[in-house]
Amino acid sequence: MRTATFLLSLALTLGLATAGAVFERACPTDIEAKQYFSVDAYLGKWYEMQRYESYFEENFDCVQVRYELNDDQSVSVSNSAFNLFNGSTINALGRAVLSFPDEEIIQGKLNVSFFGAPNDRSNYWVLDTDYQTYSVVWSCEELEENLSEESFWVLSRTPIMTADRDVLFRIHNIMRRYIDRSQLRFTRQLDERCPVF
Ligand SMILES: *[C@@H]1O[C@H](CO)[C@@H](O)[C@H](O)[C@H]1NC(C)=O
Ligand SMILES: *[C@@H]1O[C@H](CO)[C@@H](O)[C@H](O)[C@H]1NC(C)=O
Ligand SMILES: *[C@@H]1O[C@H](CO)[C@@H](O)[C@H](O)[C@H]1NC(C)=O
Numbered sequence: 001m002r003t004a005t006f007l008l009s010l011a012l013t014l015g016l017a018t019a020g021a022v023f024e025r026a027c028p029t030d031i032e033a034k035q036y037f038s039v040d041a042y043l044g045k046w047y048e049m050q051r052y053e054s055y056f057e058e059n060f061d062c063v064q065v066r067y068e069l070n071d072d073q074s075v076s077v078s079n080s081a082f083n084l085f086n087g088s089t090i091n092a093l094g095r096a097v098l099s100f101p102d103e104e105i106i107q108g109k110l111n112v113s114f115f116g117a118p119n120d121r122s123n124y125w126v127l128d129t130d131y132q133t134y135s136v137v138w139s140c141e142e143l144e145e146n147l148s149e150e151s152f153w154v155l156s157r158t159p160i161m162t163a164d165r166d167v168l169f170r171i172h173n174i175m176r177r178y179i180d181r182s183q184l185r186f187t188r189q190l191d192e193r194c195p196v197f
Pocket of ligand 2: 120
């Protein structure tokens with residue numbers, strides 16, 4: 001296993017603050033997304049709590065994402081982040097659609113793209129959420145044979161993660177099964193320099 005060693009393009013990723021970890025393996029196939037997913041309940045603002053670190057974006061904190069419904073039922077995505085070391089702000093605007101809207105049981109899988117790129121990859125999987133408190137999001141892309149890049153985010157409705165034990169237990173269970181904790185990074189949200197996006 002090695003850590004991210006090459007530049008991840010903002011446009012290629014989900015564009016939170018660009019988060020990716022590279023693994024010497026194929027994408028896992030046993031990961032399940034949330035069933036009976038509701039886009040409407042998921043809309044609104046989220047704060048990033050943790051993510052897979054990526055070398056080239058390591059200084060971005062205060063990451064906030066906002067999801068709003070478009071007229072055509074797609075979702076507008078606005079991701080903002082602030083660099084506490086040099087004061088730079090990034091904002092990525094995108095569009096999301098359900099990956100498989102005709103399925104009998106809607107899964108929390110979305111195709112997110114940025115800067116007008118086509119929504120042709122199922123690259124935002126909500127593994128679990130209660131819509132009110134937290135969301136756990138994962139994605140994997142094959143780079144080449146036995147080499148893949150995974151993204152992972154824990155999102156919260158508030159800048160401070162809930163202390164609710166049931167919620168923390170659910171998140172912990174997902175991490176235990178799927179996540180390499182050594183590559184996780186906590187996102188700073190409480191720094192007074194964090195802008196209100
Ligand atoms: C701040 O640092 C990031 C990388 O950490 C870089 O992409 C960005 O260009 C820098 N901005 C300024 C204003 O120096
Ligand atoms: C989302 O991307 C997947 C490929 O990963 C594709 O099969 C699916 O048709 C796309 N969904 C939409 C609504 O475009
Ligand atoms: C990829 O992994 C599989 C299973 O471990 C192995 O059989 C195969 O040779 C690997 N391919 C390459 C190109 O390393």
